[in-house]
Structures are given as C-alpha cells and as structure tokens.
Amino acid sequence: MDTLENVQLKLETMNAQADRAYLRLSRKFGQLRLHHLERRNLLIQNIPGFWGQAFQNHPQLSSFLNNQDKEVLSYLNSLEVEELGLARLGYKIKFYFGRNPYFQNKVLIKEYGCGPSGQVVSRSTPIQWLPGHDLQSLSQGSPENSRSFFGWFSNHSSIESDKIVEIINEELWPNPLQYYLMSEGARVEKGKEGKPVPARPPGETSEPADNKSN
Template sequence: MTDAYRSPEAKTFTDALQQKVDALNKDFRKADVELIKHELKLNAPLYKKRADIVSSVQDFWFQALINCMATNVYIDDADHEALSYLYNVEVDRDIEDPRAATITFSFRENPYFSNEKLVKKFSLVDGAKSLEDEFNFLEETKPEKTQIDWKSDDKNLSKLKPTIGGPDSDDFEPGSFFSTFFENTDQEVAGGIGHALIMDFWPGAIDFYTGADDLEFDEDDFDSEDEEDEEDDDEDDGEIDLEDEPPKKRVKA
C-alpha cells in the first residue's frame, strides 16, 4: 500500500491548525492556573475555620496522619508518641504562584524536641517551567531540610530510626517520619510525601480522621466473595498455594 499523498496546501493547513491547537492548549493551561488561584483564595478562610473546629478534638492531626495511607507507610511505631503532641498542620501556597509550598507542623511542648513548629519548604528548582506550562511537583520543586532541635540523643528519632537507602534500592527503609520527611531532601521521597500532604491529606484531613475515605464495599460483591470462598472450601480445604502472597494488613492506630 502506498503512502497517502499530502499536497503542499494540506500540509500548510495542518501546520496552521496545529499552531491554533497549541495556542488553545496554552489558553487552557492559563485558565487552569486561574482556577487554582481562585480555589486557594476561596478555601483559605474555610481552612482557618476548620482549624478552629478541630482544635478541640484530641489527637485530630495525629489520627488523620495515621489513617492516611500515603503518610502512614512512612510513620514508624516509634514516631507515635512524638506525633501525639501535634496540634495543627498548615499548608501555605502563594496565590500568585501556587507551585511552591510550605507545610507547617505545630507541636505542644514535648520531651523530644524544642521546636514549636517544624516547617518543611518546597521551593522551585532553578530553571523551573513557567506558570502556564505543565508542572511536575516532584521534578520542579526541591525539599529543604528542616532543622530539628532534639533534646537528647535518646529522643532523636532520626538517629534511632534513620532512613536507609533510596526509594529505588532493594534495602530501602523509611525509618522515622522525622528522618524521611523533615530532614530528607530527596525529591522523590520527601517530595512524594510533601505532594501527598498538599494534594490529598490537607484538603481531606477530616475525612482521613473519620475514616470516611475508606473503600465502600457493595453488598452484592461481598456476598459473591463469600459464596466463592464457600465453594473453594468445599473443593479442597487442605490445599494451599504457596506462591500466593498473603493479604496485607491495614495498619491501625
């Protein structure tokens, strides 16, 4: 089969059309930026109101962090007591340029560190794309190290539970949340946690606390699974497939 012939006129038309499509896509991206700015402006007073409401709820932010799977996997059991002193979390993004962000964790006086606030900043890397271009948070922001003033070595969770290896290594161990997030400058690890906090945890904190984000099961699906289990049991109660991975348990606080 011979290739379809394209006349010079058709090529000129296609090139002109592509230029119009590219210009339209750029206008869409500009509109998206304006929508984000407008959303941030509208939500700011609502987040302040939320902070006032949940301030009387004991362990609200700690429990929300534990219930959020994106953060839970980076929280060691040794972190629980220190995080129980957490009384507020804030995410700040510049309305004029919402790409960069600052996340502030506020703590009551505690035996672990003297900081009242642990601030994690995500600043733009040199040469970051313009505001209207497609933006990749992990690639185009850099996590800055947070200085933690530990009160003693036996309370220094970052030393007691250090982060081992990188995310792509076979021996990667997150260690303490304080080591993996606050004191870490790796774009993929600390950046990934930061992105989850900004985009998922922060807007959905109440749902994470109450567990409203849990998967809802359809009763019919549940019944069919029970019936399949009963049929499998009838076929062979003693046969075990050693190649199947055991189901992963969900961590509870």
C-alpha cells in the same frame, strides 16, 4: 483574509485576557477558601490528637511511621499547607507542635519550590532534638525500629520524600476528616481499591442479609 501574523496576535491577546481572568478568580476564591480553612483549623484544634490520628489512619502515610513517630505526632496541634504563588509554584507545609519531650521546636516547616533552573528544590526546619530523643539516630541504631518519618525533614532528594509531600498536599490536607474517621478495615480497603471508606458510626452494625427479617 487574515494573515498568520494577525491570527497569532489575536491569540496572544486572548491568552493575556485569560491569564488576567484566571488571576482574578484565583484571588477571589483564594480568599473564600482561606475563610473556611481557618474555620476548619479552629474546629480541629478542639479535637485532641486529630492530626496524629489522621496520619496513622492514612493507608500510605502510616507506612512511613514507626511507633515513636506516632507518639510524637500525638503532640501535633495543627497542620497548614500554603501554596507559593498563584501559579502553585511550590508548597510550604507547617507542622505546629505542643510542648513535647522530643524536640524544642514549636513549628517544623518543609518547603518545596522551583530553583533557578526549574528543578524542584526543598528546604526544611532543623529539628532541635532534646538529649537522647533524636528519632533519626535512634531508628538507625536499633534494628527493631524502622526509619523515622522525621527523617523526611532532612531528606531533600529521594523519591520517597516527594511521595510524602504529594500525599499530604493532594489527599490529607484537602480532606483530613475522612482519614481521621477511617476504621482499620477501611484502611485495608483504601489500600486495595484507592477509595477511603469512613468508619461506621458507634453502635451501628451491619447484619448479614440472611439474618434480616422479611
């Protein structure tokens, strides 16, 4: 009869084998996935304003944007989400901007990971605002403007900041096309039911059932 110690040793050996197999699969599919992500990025770059429109169309992300944020995001050429470590210990979100009248940065980065004691920590690129265009200061000084989305880059502690990261990582990044194509009516449906509805192709209209010919 196996002793408890022998059974435990067999379990540990099996767990080690499973871990090695997981790492091999992660590397394999990571490389395959990377190829498609690079191809997707190239195609998106040929669609002007793609990422800015996807942000505006997302039912939750849009609530973090004021009018000036939407203008700045129209200069967003590319977005990348990089997983840190095979065990997904964190994320690095990269925003690539074209030349714009708001800041000098070509790339803004927000990074989330685990600190030494296991707590979640974040760091980000300081935004080099051009004179008179600091959206954080402008939004604080005007009651007509809501808080700027770009305050997220310097926000490292609030639940709101964590929510933005979660939305980008789990919804926008995996399939940005569905949000780029989303119509205003579909955004309302998404907000109510949690399921995105793609925009209807141009020229296609729905007819009431009573008006259809038999």
